Amino acid sequence: MPGTIPYDPENIFSKILKGQIPCHAIYEDEHTLAFMDIMPQAEGHALVIPKTPSRNLLDADPTTFMWLMPTVQKIARAAKKAFHADGVKIVQYNETAAGQTVFHLHVHVIPIKDGVPLKPHGGKMEDGGKLAHNAEMIREALKFVS
Template identity: 50%
Template sequence: MTAYDPGNIFAKIMRGEIPAHKVFEDTEVLVMMDIFPQSKGHVLVIPRAASRNLLDADPVALSSAIIHVQRVARAVREALRPDGIRVIQFNEAPAGQSVFHLHFHVIPVYDGVDIGRHGQGRADDAELAAQAKAIAAAL
């Protein structure tokens, strides 16, 4: 297995080297808007513990992360009123992982609206900021 690279973009965001539309952060996770969303309100839950993906994650960090994923999914449901929610996590490039730091996608699904492709189409910053604020208020 390839080693964890501390220079990945999520590690840089967590260190404050790159800006992000943050929804929530504590000592265990960073929750932020995906700037290339598949749907309105697409959120990422990123454990702070260094791991490439689910396969090398510390079980304690992983258990904490999934609790945050549930909290965030509930907040997305309350704030944005989607008809459903997808939770997705990719492991390695052939499976669709493009940033090699463990993270979970919380993707609102709206009836009659197609889900976009992973990693395509950058969202408007003002819209992301408004969504982040609404979801944070629901947490």
């Protein structure tokens, strides 16, 4: 049920939004932030989060999605272009049983190449230099997508 478990303002994404923890940012506007997933399932795997506190889709104010989804689309287009992907997988987990590990609403944007399997969700941490490079590739591609 919405509101059963309160939002924890000390979750890692909240700390990123407050500037307490660094991230490899790709895009930011008044309502959203996009950054690289530190445990990517594929090259270019990014996350998009709303700045409004929500544990997940189940308790989010519906107006959150009018800002969140256009950013997801923008990042998906840029990631597909930057990594010459054949497609883009959009994933959103809700609660532990579904695989959610960080309890701040977030959407995974994963560039997919035919024949290249995904790594496990929540797997190995990526090298910071590689994440910085991938973030720059997506930022550059953002200049050419709408």
